[in-house]
Structure formats: C-alpha cells, structure tokens
Amino acid sequence: MEIKLLKKGYKNNEQFYKDFLEDQVKNKEEYFSDEVAFIDVTPDFPIYIAQGSESTKSELFHQAFDAISDSYLHTNRDIHFDELFWHSLLAVYKRDYLLEQYPQINDGLNHFNNIVLKDFNWENYIYKCVLGAQYINDAISDVSERKRYYSLIIDNLDVFNYIIKYEIFRNDKFLINILDIIDELKLSKVLKSKITGRDDLGKDERVGRRVIFEFNKSYPIIMSPMLEKDDLKELFLQYLVYYYQDTKQLQLIE
C-alpha cells in the first residue's frame, strides 16, 4: 500500500495534534508532501512499551519483533529506518489503533509527542525493535534461532539499550557476541543487578550498563566490534569484575 508522507512542520504542532484527535489529518492536504512510500502490509504492533509488568512488556516486545521482521523489514532500509515514514504511518494510518492502545494520547500534546511522534533514536521503541530485528535477521537465518535472539534482547534490554545508545557499538556482530556471552555464562541476572558499594556511581547503576560503558571508554574503541567472541569475552569478564565481585558467581563462570 501507499503511505503518503508528511511534510515538515507536523512536529510539536498543536493543530496537527488536534486534527489527529479529531481524525482530520488525512483530510488536510497541507500536511502532506508529494512523496509516498510503498509497503506491502502494515500490521499493527506495540509501538510504545513503557508500562506494565516485565512479562507484559516482554510479550509486547515479542509482538513488535515478529511484526517488524515479518513485514516492515522487507522494505528498503531507507524506509524502515526513516523517521518520516514511521511518523506518517502512525499519525495518518494507525490513529484508531493508537488511541485504543494508548488512550493517554488524549491527555495532551506531550503524550502525543512521546508516543506517536517520538524521535527516531535509541529511546524510541520502534527504533529499538527495528534495529534489533535487522541485526538478528541479517546475521541469523534460522527462524527459531532468530526468536531465541529476540528473547535474549528482550531479557537483556538494559544492555541492549546501552549498546544501541553508543553508535560505535551499533553493529550486528558486536550485539550477537555480547548476547552470546551473556547467554553462555548465564549473566543476565548479574548484569541487571545493582552495583553495591560504589556510592560514587549514583544510586541506581547496573552492572551491565557499566560493562558496556567500560567498553566505550576503552581505546581504541573501534576494535571491540571487530573482536572475535572469545577475545571479547575475556575483556567482558575483566570489565565485569570491576563492578561485580560476588566470587561464588564468578567461579561458576570460570
């Protein structure tokens, strides 16, 4: 189907928001440029996964990953990595679904901005899922293996966020290596745990984040995405020990 793309100026626009609520956007030519994008199917999927229990969120992420890899990833990258495409799709073609799923959009422009017109970067749930799905689909062909990796991303979302936050780590091999290391060594829980005894780091620092940050700080940075898994593992464990000293757990790893 054809997705009419929005023209610049729709962001942070009270009138646009009002028209969205009143279902008028599609009728107003002035919001659209002449450009269009083509996509075969545009199934609904969760685009904002900030609330609910861990298990609900996990379920929603799975739905998003499945929908994206089944349909949206089949488009060109310049479509599914394009903010304008997503904003156009959501604001014009997904209005009813969004209002039903996220009634807080009615509460104000900022909710609309935060859910529908969220900047397309590492904090955006669609971005997270598109990038994750793209990396996994590019590197892994087996369908059930893909699902396993989606689960790994979802179970280690905190680490995943920090990987895609630093653009130097936006790399499929690095992501998959890190996920493998976490999986092999059963580190998921350890990485999510709070760092204790380090008041200098702020109240809520997590081990996983700091390990990724330690990679980020270590020059020459560009090397870490190119390392083989075993070399990466060595560094990973070295950095892990800086923040996690439960020797019992670590012995298990060794």
Place this chain on the structure above:
Amino acid sequence: MSLSENQQLWQFSPIPNIEESNFNKYLERFYNMGTSGLTRENAQNSLDGRLLENNDPVILTIKTGTISKDDIPGIEEVKNRISCFHGRNSYTKETIDHMRNKMNQEEVAYISFEDSNTRGLKGAKNGQSESKEDTWAIYAYNKGVHSEEENKAFENSRGGSHGVGKIASNAASDLHIMYFANCDEDGNQHLGGTAQLLEHKYNDQCYRSTGYFADLQTIEGNKTKFYPFENKFHEVFQKNNRGLKIIIPFLREQYNDEKEIIKSICDSFFISILEKKLEVIVNDKKIDSKTIKDFVSNKDYYIQDIAEMKNEFTPLYINTYLNEEPVPLKISDGINDYNFSLYFRYDSAIPKGRVAIVRTIGMKIEDKKIKNNVNKPFNAVLVAGSYEDGYLKSLENESHTELAFEHIKDQRLQKNAKKFINNLSKEISKIIEESIKKNNPTDGLMNTKDILYVVENQFKKDLTEAMGTVKISKDKSIVKVTTDAPKKKKKNKKKSSDNPVKPRNPVKRVKPKVDIGETNGTEEKLDKYSAHPDIVERLIVGDNEFVIFDFTGSKEISKEKLCNISFSVIDGMGVEYPDEFKINDNYSSVIDNTTGDQCKIENNLIKDIEIKQGVAQLQLELKNNFNRALKFVYYVEV
C-alpha cells in the same frame, strides 16, 4: 419552653412577592456529590469542632435506620408548604413531584451524624444573636430571616466550622430538610433545623424559600427573634453529651449505602484516622487507626490489584503513608514559602500516578493529577503543617474537592495562588521524574548539563571525503551521519581573518564549575586549564604510568612553580565524563618525578606538582582494577 398543641415549629419569613422560582443551586451541587459529599462535609465539620484542650480523637457516630413519620417534629408543616409549591420550569417541577411522591411515607429512612469529643455550639439559649460568641446563632440562622442572600451567607461561611455541611445535609433529604441537635458544655440540649424549599405562596402570603425549625418570639414592638426548642423530641433527635448531631430524615435512597459511607470516610480521612485524630463508627462497624487497614485491604470495599487501581487510590495512599519516609518539600507562592512532607512511592505496577493532598487534621482535598504525569507509576501523599493547612484551606474550591485559584476574589492573592498551584505541580513532577529516571534508567535521558566535550571529528570528515556517496532508491544519499554527541560550534571565520593566525594555545582556560556545597571561601581561587593532547606524553610500563606535561609553550603556566592536575575520561564518542575517574581508586601511589615526593590527593585532584622549566612529571602506580585502555583529558590548575 414547652410546645403547645398548635404551635408552629417551622418559620418561613414573609416576603412581598415571589422572585426566585428555583431551588438553591448549592443543593444540586451537593446532590451530585452524593454520599461522599455528605459524609465528607459532616466529618470535616466534626473535626473542625474538636476540643482544643485535649488530644482525644473526635468520635463520629453515623447511623442509618428508619423512623415513624409521626416522630419527625413539624413534618406536617413542611408537607403543607410543599403541597402549595408551583413549579415554573421543568427541573423544578420534577423536584416538586419527587418531593410529593416521597412525603407521605409512614416509615421514613434517616441518617444521623453524631460527634463527641467536640465543642458543640454555644449560646443556643440566646437564640438569634448578633454576638460572634454565639455559634448556635451563626450555625442555625446564618443571618436569619433578614438574610438578603442565601448564597452570600454560603460564601461567607465557606470553609468555616459548620455551615457548608448543612446544605450538603439538606441535599441528602428527599424533602430538603435537616435537623441538628446540640448539647453544649453545660449540658443544655436544643434542637434546630433548616428546610431548603422554594419561595412559595401559603395562605395568601408569599414566603422565602428557607425555613427554620425554631420558635418565633416577639421582642419590643414588632421585632421578632428566633429561639430554639429545648430538645424533648424522639430519641433519634436526642443529643445527650457535648457535641452536635445532624439528623437527616427522608434520606434519599441512593445515599443509604453503608459501604459507600465507610469508603468515603477511608478515602478522605485516612490520615486523621491513622493519626488517631478521628474515629468513625458506622452502624456497628468501627473505623480507627487499627481497623482501617481491614477495610482498605478488603476486596468487598476496594480493588486489591494494584494494576487495576485507576479510580480509587486509598489502598495505595495508606501504604505509601505508612511505609515511606517523608521528604520535606518547600513550595513558594512567590511571596511565602510553605513546607510540606511528601511521602513518595515508585512502583512500576501502578497504572495512574496521583498525589493525595491532605490537610493535617482533615480531609484529603484532592487526588491531584500532576501535569504530564497522570499515567506515571507512582503514588504520593502530600501532608501540610498547620500553617500550610490554613493556606490550603483558602485554596479549596467550594466543595473541598480541588485546589483552585479561580474563586479567590483578590487579584493579587489569586495570582499568588495560581503560582503556588503551579509550583506545587512543578516540584512534585521533579520528584516523579527523578524517581522514574532512577528506576527506569534504560529509557532515561543523559544529563549532559555539565559535560564539556571535545569532538575529534577530523576522521569522520576524512572518511566522508574519501568515500563516494552511495546512491540508493529515489536518489537519496546514504552518507548522513548523526551523532548523539552535540556538534562543535562553527568557528567565527570572519574574526580570524581580521587577525593574523596565532599558533594554537597549548592550554585552554576552563570556566570554573560552580559546585554547590563546595563554596569554601577560605581557599584561594585557582585558574583551571585543559591541556591540549600535544603537550601531554603518556606511557604505561608494567604497573606504572608515566605522564609528562610540557607547558613551555604556555605563557600562563610555564612561569608557575606548582600546579594541580585532574583527570577526565573520554569515551569512544568523544564525550567527556568529568566525575567518572577516581584517582584514589585507580592508583596506589602518585609520585612527582621532579622531586621524587609522594603527591597529596584531595577531591580527586593531584596537588602541588612542581613545574621545572615548564615541565611537570608524574609517575603513577596502577591498581589491579585499572582499565589501561582509558583515555583522558587533563586539567591543570595554577
């Protein structure tokens, strides 16, 4: 005084003609607030009437039941009045029909609110009185028969003890009548009452809408005055110990709901109850500091699943209030500061975030929605001190259900009130945001406020130049890189063309960061510079790191004798983290290689390194956990 057979018990003031054909509009407002409005008003009035000389809890006994119509004093008179009403619009007609429909019941439902450990009203014996001491007169007659405007009286007494509650009570009665039995300090017992009817014509005379259950006595000439009846009526109307009892006969069916009554007590007065300022007995159920939890954790009364708590938040509030440590919160209205205690709880299961705004001894005013945070997972209770109570009271709207500024007439006060309400939201949303960041850091924002940055983007430029632009569909080019790190400002070229090109300064002055809590005035202020990488040499051999600073090219530093040096880590994207690297945690010793002495380390700063002929040298012994791949920006203080 004793009652004779034909004595008139209800007094309506004669007026020359009928002007107003509607019921008092506040009746409708309270009617819409239902059980909770009625219960809240009466309980708040009881709390306001508490004895000041002791700390015993106010005890409010609420009873519902039925009474024979013959035991309701003066009811036939009220019925006679209602019988001669003329409805002049559809709403009024409907109300009159409803009254006529209900007024002939033999068994009449009632509710009573009886308080003790309260003052009761004073000066009933004086009847209608001008004295401010005589609270009976104020309560019973407002401005009495000569009151020009009922609404004005309402306005004046708003928020005071006993006054507003009365009309809420009238609204709960099918016939708009309520009685109040008072027993004062000396054991004098009287019964009064009001009826909020319509202006009407009765026996060829027009009468005002408000009726008073009182005796009319003539004093000097043609002046008349109201006096209350001594209370010798049916036991439902009796009040035998000090305090006040409100009796509402012809209780509307929808108000007769014990569960709702109990819930509205818990909802509005949980703090008063937990703090042992109030105990409420509803028929045979007692709500006090011990039992309130039984009601709140009972699924017959409240939804127990946190994820479903979208309208009623009392179980959350009580949990928050009992389990969280209060933090002080100062809120200004632009002129005065008001101090509150905030009990705050973050829980990702909570679907709707609300703040209970509560007066210390009194009711919850509002489940406040904080702008932009209505769906955030938190729960909070904001409690005022007694000084703040007074202010909050002035901000309550007429039905005590919201903090508002619109009703304040004085422009200046209104402005301050608006400011206060905005600041309140602002302060609380800060706390919400902080805790959300703390608990959900994956989606949080990075605080880049004090990050200084150096972006070395030459490589990126070279790369862009070296590579051809890849064309993909629709002629879009793909070499577009957005970095999360902020871009360097463009240099002002015009300026440099005016001046001859200067050699690059090896050090760059850095504006001192203002640190709260570190304003130690005794210490000498030092200039701080960042060192250009070209003047720093760094080498790691075994467990030792050597760093040499060559300041010879800098006129600011080369002449100095001593300097202090600090380290800032740079990450892979060129972002600097000033407080990330701790010298003490990473080095076991720091030696000034010029003198061979150990250096002192204070506040993450290596102190007093000697500069000899423009050069400073450090030897640092590494601890095991030192990440050898770190890259730094060095700061020099002289």
